[in-house]
Amino acid sequence: MPKFEYAPAPESRAVVDLQSSYGLFINGEFTDGSGTSFKSISPATEEVLAEVSAASEADIDNAVAAARKAYTRVWSKMSGADRGKYLYRIARILQERAREFAVLETLDNGKPIKESRDVDIPLAAAHFFYNAGWADKLGYAALPGGANPQPHGVVGQIIPWNFPMLMLAWKIAPALATGNTVVLKPAETTPLTALLFAEVCQQADLPPGVVNIVTGAGPTGQAIVDHPGIDKLAFTGSTGVGKMIARAISGTRKKATLELGGKAANIVFDDAPIDQAVEGIVRGIFFNQGHVCCAGSRLLVQETIADEVESRLKRRLETLRVGDPLDKNTDVGAINSRAQLDRIIALTDVGEAEGAVRWDNGCELPSKGFWFRPTVFTGVTQTHRIAQEEVFGPVLSVLTFRTPQEAVAKANNTPYGLSAGIWTEKGSRILWMADQLKAGVVWANTFNQFDPTSPFGGYKESGYGREGGRHGLEPYVKGTLS
Ligand code: NAI
């Protein structure tokens, strides 16, 4: 097949006004913090973007106190309609400044500008619009508390690096809509858009202390989890840290929602439209470099079409453009960190050692930064670690099946249960499969589709609680289990 060369089409970074260092956002102001600091880099070039404060226990104490004061004096007394006005204002500012956010996200995270521009930032704004609409209608949302649902108070929120702004929106928008105030910690490799969001809070005249942004790594997160002034926690990240949080709060009054890992099956039947299915497989696992908790990392393909799907998939992967995330033509960007790249390398080496067959698209990789070629493993069996563990990178494991029953058994054979995909022409089979699959989200003839009106969350070790939709409001009011 002829290969087309693309002239570079770089997005300008002039729209971003990077400061050399950033403090913590507490009580509506940026403060220096009393802890140490760390650097956030661009994973595509290893360029240092900024120095960021690492919040100490004393800083968390200040942030929680600011959130408490804002909760008791202002936010809990405000009508839902007025809270909604602030959320609408934030949503509109995010839209107005969308390009700035998209470029900064791509710089700090390494994801293609095509994705931050078309997915992350528009969806983040959409979550604020959606939850703004609920703020004055909570009494009609069938929540615990009936006509008058009650917020928890101060919520601690800890988010990962794969969708920094989008995860911030998933966390902050429903918390504020329901009348809580928040202390949020972005991940240490991607703190910059959360700090830009702090500016948006100022621009929207949000009362001081309603949103506090504290940067730092694991110990800062731990200080939030352990702080006695926190009423509820919301966490997205690794299953290991999620389990630690569950242990840390057991026996306390704190509630928690946990959105953890996944090992989703993308199941292709022999009556599926193969070209569309191939696009869905690509979208399922190579979107955002595979740094997606609900990624379709296990392809289950019906045996009769396995060879054809495999060859069409490989041909398609050879056309993926891997490289400069700021280039509008780029399909696959940089791996988020050296540590994550090392994890991907280690687990794929195990895949090969255990006997699976490794293939990659052979593309050239930039000399600086963290990169991994789109990779496919065939000959994978269910006991292989690459079929069981989350690689969290651009790596697909291919398994086959003969009957729908076998597809269900294999799809469910994992400690996780976040998402799944089904590709078939038969509506009845879609419904039967969706009923059998132990996954919080099941996509039919599509994959990795997100919408603020639709709840998202897992079964088993993928966590508990839902985010998005009416269900996503529930964990933020009193009277729920999580
Ligand atoms: P992580 O779970 O350590 O990081 C997520 C967030 O938790 C970050 O903000 C981090 O600073 C914070 N954190 C770390 N230790 C903490 C602690 N003791 N208490 C409170 N907060 C803490 O994830 P990491 O190490 O970046 O990635 C490891 C693996 O986790 C990945 O390879 C991937 O498999 C999985 N992962 C899954 C995500 C998902 O969306 N489900 C997101 C990120 C990672």
Ligand code: MG
């Ligand atoms: Mg960074």
